[in-house]
Amino acid sequence: MASLTQRTSGLVQRRTEATRSAAADREREPDGEEEDARRGEEEEDDKGDSKETRLTLMEEVLLLGLKDREGYTSFWNDCISSGLRGCMLIELALRGRLQLEACGMRRKSLLSRKVICKSDAPTGDVLLDEALKHIKETQPPETVQSWIELLSGETWNPLKLHYQLRNVRERLAKNLVEKGVLTTEKQNFLLFDMTTHPLTNSTIKQRLVKKVQDSVLEKWVNDPHRMDKRVLALILLAHSSDVLENAFAPLQDEEYDLGMKRVHTLLELEPEKESTKPNCNELMWAVVAAFTK
Secondary structure, three states: OHHHHHHHHHHHHHHHHHHHHHHHOOOOOHHHHHHHHHHHHHHHHOOOOOOOOOOOHHHHHHHHHOOOOOOOOOOOOOOHHHHHHHHHHHHHHHOOOEEEOOOOOOOOOHHHOEEEEOOOOOOOOHHHHHHHHHHHHOOOOOEHHHHHHHHHOOOOOHHHHHHOOOOHHHHHHHHHHHOOOEOOEEEEOOOOEEEEOOEOOHHHHHHHHHHHHHHHOOOOOOOHHHOOHHHHHHHHHHHHOOOHHHHHOOOOHHHHHHHHHHHHHHHOOOHHHHOOOOOOOHHHHHHHHHHHO
Protein backbone atom coordinates (compact mmCIF):
# COMPACT_ATOMS: atom_id res chain seq x y z
CA MET A 1 0.00 0.00 0.00
CA ALA A 2 2.88 2.32 0.82
CA SER A 3 4.57 1.65 -2.54
CA LEU A 4 1.30 2.38 -4.34
CA THR A 5 1.00 5.70 -2.47
CA GLN A 6 4.59 6.59 -3.34
CA ARG A 7 3.97 5.66 -6.98
CA THR A 8 0.81 7.82 -7.13
CA SER A 9 2.46 10.77 -5.43
CA GLY A 10 5.41 10.46 -7.79
CA LEU A 11 3.11 10.52 -10.79
CA VAL A 12 1.26 13.56 -9.43
CA GLN A 13 4.57 15.29 -8.78
CA ARG A 14 5.75 14.64 -12.34
CA ARG A 15 2.47 15.96 -13.71
CA THR A 16 2.67 19.07 -11.50
CA GLU A 17 6.21 19.81 -12.68
CA ALA A 18 5.16 19.28 -16.28
CA THR A 19 2.26 21.72 -15.79
CA ARG A 20 4.54 24.37 -14.31
CA SER A 21 7.04 24.14 -17.14
CA ALA A 22 4.37 24.05 -19.86
CA ALA A 23 3.55 27.77 -19.50
CA ALA A 24 7.21 28.78 -19.88
CA ASP A 25 7.84 26.45 -22.82
CA ARG A 26 4.85 27.19 -25.05
CA GLU A 27 6.98 29.21 -27.47
CA ARG A 28 9.43 26.37 -27.94
CA GLU A 29 10.58 25.35 -31.42
CA PRO A 30 9.04 22.18 -33.04
CA ASP A 31 11.87 19.92 -31.81
CA GLY A 32 11.05 20.87 -28.23
CA GLU A 33 7.37 20.12 -28.76
CA GLU A 34 8.21 16.70 -30.13
CA GLU A 35 10.37 16.01 -27.08
CA ASP A 36 7.48 17.01 -24.79
CA ALA A 37 5.12 14.71 -26.66
CA ARG A 38 7.60 11.86 -26.39
CA ARG A 39 8.00 12.45 -22.67
CA GLY A 40 4.23 12.49 -22.23
CA GLU A 41 3.93 9.19 -24.07
CA GLU A 42 6.60 7.66 -21.85
CA GLU A 43 4.68 8.80 -18.77
CA GLU A 44 1.61 7.05 -20.17
CA ASP A 45 3.60 3.83 -20.02
CA ASP A 46 4.14 4.39 -16.29
CA LYS A 47 0.41 4.32 -15.55
CA GLY A 48 -1.07 1.23 -13.92
CA ASP A 49 -1.55 -0.37 -10.57
CA SER A 50 1.74 -2.23 -10.58
CA LYS A 51 4.47 -3.33 -12.93
CA GLU A 52 3.23 -6.90 -12.84
CA THR A 53 -0.28 -6.10 -14.05
CA ARG A 54 0.54 -3.41 -16.62
CA LEU A 55 -0.59 -4.88 -19.92
CA THR A 56 0.54 -4.10 -23.45
CA LEU A 57 -1.97 -3.33 -26.19
CA MET A 58 -1.47 -6.82 -27.62
CA GLU A 59 -2.16 -8.45 -24.25
CA GLU A 60 -5.28 -6.33 -23.73
CA VAL A 61 -6.70 -7.21 -27.16
CA LEU A 62 -5.97 -10.92 -26.62
CA LEU A 63 -7.52 -10.81 -23.14
CA LEU A 64 -10.70 -9.30 -24.61
CA GLY A 65 -10.78 -12.10 -27.19
CA LEU A 66 -10.16 -15.02 -24.82
CA LYS A 67 -13.11 -16.96 -23.45
CA ASP A 68 -12.86 -16.79 -19.66
CA ARG A 69 -13.47 -20.45 -18.83
CA GLU A 70 -12.35 -22.13 -22.04
CA GLY A 71 -9.12 -20.12 -22.30
CA TYR A 72 -8.91 -19.76 -26.08
CA THR A 73 -10.12 -17.35 -28.76
CA SER A 74 -13.00 -18.10 -31.10
CA PHE A 75 -12.09 -20.55 -33.86
CA TRP A 76 -14.04 -18.32 -36.27
CA ASN A 77 -11.98 -15.22 -35.57
CA ASP A 78 -9.62 -14.75 -38.50
CA CYS A 79 -8.95 -11.05 -37.77
CA ILE A 80 -7.11 -11.19 -34.46
CA SER A 81 -3.80 -12.35 -35.94
CA SER A 82 -3.27 -9.22 -38.06
CA GLY A 83 -4.87 -7.09 -35.34
CA LEU A 84 -2.21 -8.16 -32.84
CA ARG A 85 0.54 -7.18 -35.29
CA GLY A 86 -1.06 -3.77 -35.66
CA CYS A 87 -1.06 -3.49 -31.86
CA MET A 88 2.69 -4.18 -31.83
CA LEU A 89 3.39 -1.33 -34.24
CA ILE A 90 1.28 1.10 -32.21
CA GLU A 91 2.83 -0.07 -28.92
CA LEU A 92 6.30 0.54 -30.33
CA ALA A 93 5.23 3.97 -31.61
CA LEU A 94 3.73 4.96 -28.25
CA ARG A 95 6.98 3.91 -26.58
CA GLY A 96 8.98 6.16 -28.89
CA ARG A 97 10.66 3.34 -30.85
CA LEU A 98 8.99 3.80 -34.26
CA GLN A 99 7.73 6.66 -36.39
CA LEU A 100 6.65 7.34 -39.95
CA GLU A 101 9.05 8.95 -42.40
CA ALA A 102 8.51 12.66 -43.08
CA CYS A 103 5.54 13.28 -45.36
CA GLY A 104 7.51 15.63 -47.64
CA MET A 105 6.38 18.67 -49.60
CA ARG A 106 3.85 16.69 -51.64
CA ARG A 107 2.44 15.11 -48.47
CA LYS A 108 2.45 11.37 -49.02
CA SER A 109 -0.50 9.37 -47.76
CA LEU A 110 -0.14 7.48 -44.47
CA LEU A 111 -0.11 4.09 -46.19
CA SER A 112 2.66 5.08 -48.62
CA ARG A 113 5.04 6.38 -45.95
CA LYS A 114 7.71 4.03 -44.59
CA VAL A 115 8.12 2.93 -40.97
CA ILE A 116 11.37 4.23 -39.48
CA CYS A 117 13.17 2.98 -36.38
CA LYS A 118 13.46 5.98 -34.06
CA SER A 119 15.19 4.15 -31.20
CA ASP A 120 16.39 0.56 -30.85
CA ALA A 121 16.47 0.65 -27.05
CA PRO A 122 15.07 -2.64 -25.67
CA THR A 123 11.46 -2.50 -24.49
CA GLY A 124 11.67 -5.40 -22.07
CA ASP A 125 9.06 -7.32 -24.08
CA VAL A 126 10.42 -10.18 -26.22
CA LEU A 127 7.78 -9.88 -28.97
CA LEU A 128 8.16 -6.11 -29.25
CA ASP A 129 11.95 -6.36 -29.33
CA GLU A 130 11.75 -9.06 -32.03
CA ALA A 131 9.49 -6.89 -34.20
CA LEU A 132 11.68 -3.83 -33.58
CA LYS A 133 14.80 -5.76 -34.64
CA HIS A 134 13.17 -6.76 -37.94
CA ILE A 135 12.09 -3.19 -38.67
CA LYS A 136 15.48 -1.71 -37.78
CA GLU A 137 17.45 -4.14 -39.94
CA THR A 138 15.21 -3.97 -43.03
CA GLN A 139 16.44 -1.80 -45.89
CA PRO A 140 14.77 -0.22 -47.72
CA PRO A 141 12.09 0.42 -45.10
CA GLU A 142 8.57 -0.98 -45.49
CA THR A 143 5.13 0.59 -45.03
CA VAL A 144 2.73 -0.08 -42.15
CA GLN A 145 0.55 -2.28 -44.35
CA SER A 146 3.58 -4.32 -45.43
CA TRP A 147 4.76 -4.82 -41.85
CA ILE A 148 1.36 -6.06 -40.69
CA GLU A 149 1.42 -8.62 -43.50
CA LEU A 150 5.07 -9.59 -43.00
CA LEU A 151 4.80 -10.01 -39.23
CA SER A 152 1.64 -12.09 -39.78
CA GLY A 153 3.36 -14.29 -42.39
CA GLU A 154 0.85 -13.23 -45.05
CA THR A 155 3.33 -12.81 -47.86
CA TRP A 156 3.87 -14.66 -51.12
CA ASN A 157 7.57 -13.84 -51.11
CA PRO A 158 9.44 -16.85 -49.62
CA LEU A 159 12.47 -14.62 -49.00
CA LYS A 160 10.43 -12.61 -46.49
CA LEU A 161 8.88 -15.45 -44.52
CA HIS A 162 11.54 -15.05 -41.83
CA TYR A 163 9.81 -11.83 -40.73
CA GLN A 164 6.83 -13.78 -39.44
CA LEU A 165 6.39 -13.72 -35.67
CA ARG A 166 5.29 -17.24 -34.76
CA ASN A 167 2.98 -18.44 -31.98
CA VAL A 168 2.10 -14.86 -31.04
CA ARG A 169 -1.16 -15.71 -29.26
CA GLU A 170 0.49 -18.49 -27.24
CA ARG A 171 3.42 -16.26 -26.30
CA LEU A 172 1.11 -13.42 -25.26
CA ALA A 173 -0.97 -15.86 -23.22
CA LYS A 174 2.20 -17.04 -21.44
CA ASN A 175 3.02 -13.40 -20.65
CA LEU A 176 -0.43 -13.08 -19.07
CA VAL A 177 0.18 -16.30 -17.12
CA GLU A 178 3.41 -14.80 -15.75
CA LYS A 179 1.50 -11.67 -14.77
CA GLY A 180 -1.03 -13.77 -12.88
CA VAL A 181 -3.95 -13.03 -15.19
CA LEU A 182 -4.33 -16.46 -16.81
CA THR A 183 -3.45 -20.05 -15.95
CA THR A 184 -2.42 -22.96 -18.17
CA GLU A 185 -4.40 -26.15 -18.74
CA LYS A 186 -4.64 -29.01 -21.23
CA GLN A 187 -7.98 -29.60 -22.94
CA ASN A 188 -8.98 -32.59 -25.05
CA PHE A 189 -10.78 -31.97 -28.36
CA LEU A 190 -11.45 -35.61 -29.33
CA LEU A 191 -8.72 -35.82 -31.99
CA PHE A 192 -6.09 -33.67 -30.31
CA ASP A 193 -5.05 -32.02 -27.06
CA MET A 194 -4.74 -28.25 -26.91
CA THR A 195 -3.07 -25.98 -24.37
CA THR A 196 -5.60 -23.46 -23.08
CA HIS A 197 -5.30 -20.45 -20.80
CA PRO A 198 -8.45 -19.89 -18.69
CA LEU A 199 -8.88 -16.65 -16.78
CA THR A 200 -7.63 -16.78 -13.21
CA ASN A 201 -7.66 -13.08 -12.21
CA SER A 202 -11.11 -11.78 -13.10
CA THR A 203 -10.41 -8.40 -11.45
CA ILE A 204 -7.89 -7.40 -14.11
CA LYS A 205 -10.18 -8.36 -16.98
CA GLN A 206 -13.14 -6.62 -15.38
CA ARG A 207 -11.00 -3.51 -15.02
CA LEU A 208 -10.03 -3.75 -18.70
CA VAL A 209 -13.65 -4.22 -19.82
CA LYS A 210 -14.78 -1.29 -17.66
CA LYS A 211 -12.04 0.91 -19.11
CA VAL A 212 -13.31 0.19 -22.62
CA GLN A 213 -16.93 0.73 -21.63
CA ASP A 214 -16.26 3.96 -19.70
CA SER A 215 -14.27 5.44 -22.58
CA VAL A 216 -17.43 5.56 -24.73
CA LEU A 217 -19.99 6.02 -21.94
CA GLU A 218 -19.22 7.82 -18.66
CA LYS A 219 -15.87 9.27 -19.79
CA TRP A 220 -16.84 10.00 -23.41
CA VAL A 221 -15.23 13.29 -24.55
CA ASN A 222 -16.51 13.40 -28.15
CA ASP A 223 -13.02 14.23 -29.44
CA PRO A 224 -10.47 11.50 -30.28
CA HIS A 225 -7.57 13.87 -29.61
CA ARG A 226 -8.69 14.43 -26.04
CA MET A 227 -8.84 10.69 -25.44
CA ASP A 228 -5.91 8.78 -24.02
CA LYS A 229 -3.95 7.53 -27.06
CA ARG A 230 -3.62 4.05 -25.63
CA VAL A 231 -7.35 3.73 -24.92
CA LEU A 232 -8.24 5.07 -28.37
CA ALA A 233 -5.87 2.57 -30.00
CA LEU A 234 -7.32 -0.23 -27.86
CA ILE A 235 -10.87 0.50 -29.04
CA LEU A 236 -9.94 0.77 -32.71
CA LEU A 237 -7.67 -2.30 -32.76
CA ALA A 238 -10.08 -4.37 -30.66
CA HIS A 239 -12.71 -3.65 -33.31
CA SER A 240 -10.29 -4.57 -36.11
CA SER A 241 -9.50 -7.79 -34.23
CA ASP A 242 -13.22 -8.57 -33.88
CA VAL A 243 -13.11 -8.73 -30.07
CA LEU A 244 -14.64 -5.37 -29.09
CA GLU A 245 -18.11 -6.90 -28.93
CA ASN A 246 -16.97 -8.97 -25.93
CA ALA A 247 -16.43 -5.79 -23.88
CA PHE A 248 -19.93 -4.48 -24.60
CA ALA A 249 -21.83 -7.76 -24.23
CA PRO A 250 -22.57 -7.27 -20.47
CA LEU A 251 -24.16 -3.83 -21.03
CA GLN A 252 -27.87 -3.08 -20.91
CA ASP A 253 -29.49 -2.54 -24.32
CA GLU A 254 -29.55 1.27 -24.08
CA GLU A 255 -25.92 1.52 -22.96
CA TYR A 256 -24.89 -1.03 -25.60
CA ASP A 257 -26.55 0.96 -28.39
CA LEU A 258 -25.04 4.24 -27.17
CA GLY A 259 -21.57 2.72 -26.78
CA MET A 260 -21.59 1.14 -30.23
CA LYS A 261 -22.88 4.36 -31.76
CA ARG A 262 -19.92 6.25 -30.32
CA VAL A 263 -17.50 3.53 -31.42
CA HIS A 264 -18.83 3.95 -34.95
CA THR A 265 -18.15 7.69 -34.78
CA LEU A 266 -14.51 6.82 -34.07
CA LEU A 267 -14.43 4.27 -36.89
CA GLU A 268 -15.79 6.84 -39.34
CA LEU A 269 -12.92 9.26 -38.70
CA GLU A 270 -10.59 9.92 -41.62
CA PRO A 271 -7.06 8.83 -40.57
CA GLU A 272 -5.40 11.15 -43.10
CA LYS A 273 -7.18 14.16 -41.61
CA GLU A 274 -6.73 13.10 -37.98
CA SER A 275 -3.00 12.54 -38.48
CA THR A 276 -2.47 16.23 -39.30
CA LYS A 277 -3.81 17.46 -35.96
CA PRO A 278 -1.48 18.56 -33.11
CA ASN A 279 -0.01 15.99 -30.72
CA CYS A 280 -1.34 13.02 -32.68
CA ASN A 281 0.62 9.84 -33.29
CA GLU A 282 0.90 9.46 -37.07
CA LEU A 283 1.89 5.80 -36.98
CA MET A 284 -1.19 4.94 -34.92
CA TRP A 285 -3.44 6.54 -37.54
CA ALA A 286 -1.50 4.76 -40.29
CA VAL A 287 -2.30 1.41 -38.63
CA VAL A 288 -5.95 2.42 -38.35
CA ALA A 289 -5.92 3.38 -42.04
CA ALA A 290 -4.47 -0.04 -42.93
CA PHE A 291 -7.43 -1.78 -41.28
CA THR A 292 -10.15 0.58 -42.55
CA LYS A 293 -9.00 1.12 -46.15
